[in-house]
Amino acid sequence: MTLTSLLALVLMAASLAWLHMPMGFKPNAPLSTDMTSGQVADLSIELGTTPKGVAQAIANAGADVSPQLLSLWFRLSGQDRAIKAGSYEITAAMSPRTVLNMLVRGEESLRSLTLVEGWTFKQFKQALSKADTLKLTTQGMTDAEIMSLLGRPNVHPEGRFYPDTYTYSKGSTDIAVMKRALKAMDRQLAEVWSKKSSPLALTSSEDLLILASIVEKETGRASDRPLISAVFHNRLKMGMRLQTDPTVIYGLGDAFDGNLRRIDLRTDTPYNTYTRSGLPPTPIAMPGKAALKAALEPAKSNALYFVAKGDGSSYFSLSLNEHNQAVNKYQRGLSKEGQ
Known part of the structure; x- marks a missing residue:
């Protein structure tokens, strides 16, 4: 038998089987009368689910359709083995054909x-705890325990x-999102550091x-990043203390009430x-990424100080005297920044 003859027989068999589909089954008609208009039903297809299992899952999700007929139609379509596992949503307006195409x-x-x-x-962690449909598996764990779970002990x-x-499907876990963000930082950091020249x-x-x-x-305006980086690089090269408020605030932890005081600047952490x-x-x-690049590629500047001007940008100074004048002008006695 030639390949052409075999193909013709397969098509004929499929056509005959299609003719035997009950008249009540309509692949292009809406799936459900049980679901109200606009209602969304979750459909979860686990890896390894058979086409028959998929059809049953669709019926269980609220579709007013015979799982037996739907499974048969999947098979006759020739795409039953192409259905992919995952988390999906179906609505009352969807047809069996629409759902099958979505699954394939x-x-x-x-x-x-x-x-x-x-x-x-x-x-x-707070954002993860509020994320829609995300399974929380790290609640109650210490930061050290989380990092160990991520393969980064200590x-x-x-x-x-x-x-x-980061996008995720329903049922994904918080630790899975953490792993992706962790690996993404590894890649970005390695890429930027590789360009050190x-x-x-x-x-x-x-x-x-x-x-x-x-x-x-420390950055209020994106264009200031390389100059802010230059200030810190210059200070590090001179052995001069960075004297940057955000690090002090971080060291205070939950004790910080939004108001940085002089005593905080003198309290060692x-x-x-x-x-x-x-x-x-x-x-x-x-x-x-922009901050990583700026930290590696500081602007060519001898500035040692900067102060916020109040419009998102900073004023950069070469000397302490110039900086003090800028503080008086732009801060008017408010807490100093970048000293």
Whole structure:
């Protein structure tokens, strides 16, 4: 028998089987009369589910359709083995054909979570706890336990997760999102650090991550990032303390009430860059790609000071006298920044 003859027989058999489908089954008609208009039903297809199981799951989700007939139609369509596992949503207006096409293409119903540049790990965990349909598996765990679960024992979590938008399907876990954000930061940090071409005050990618987190927290206007980075690089090269408020605030933890006082600047913690030289022991927030690049590629400037001007930008000074004048002009006795 030739290939052409065999194909003709297969098509004939499919056509005959199709003719035997009951008249009540309409592939292009709406699936359900049980679901109200606009109602969305969740449909979860586990890996390894048979076409018959898929048809039953659709019926269980509220579709007014015979799972036996639906399973038969899946088989006759020739796409029953192409159905993909995942989390989907079906509505009353969908037809069996629409649902099958969705399952074959793997068009899952996805949610998204956005991590913002400058967020702390605490804020990340809070966002995860409020994320729609996300399974929370790390609640009650310490930061150290979470990092061990992520395969990074004895690593401080701050700054290790890349700020971006992550999509996930219903039933995904918080630890799965964490793993993706962790690996994304690994990639971004390695990519930026690989472009190091000139001598810097930074000796490792870890230093880069720490400085980038400070640049992220100090930046009000994106265009200022390279100059802010330059100030910190210049200070590190001179052995001058960074004296940056965000590190002090981070060191205060929950004790910070929104008002940074002079006594706070004098109270020593591992993160107080007014009392200690060099970089703090860990990052203080999640830096974005722009902050990482700025930390590696500071502007060519001899500035040693900067102060917020009140419009999102900063004023940069070469000397303490010039800086004090800028503080008087722009801050009018408010707390100093960037000293």
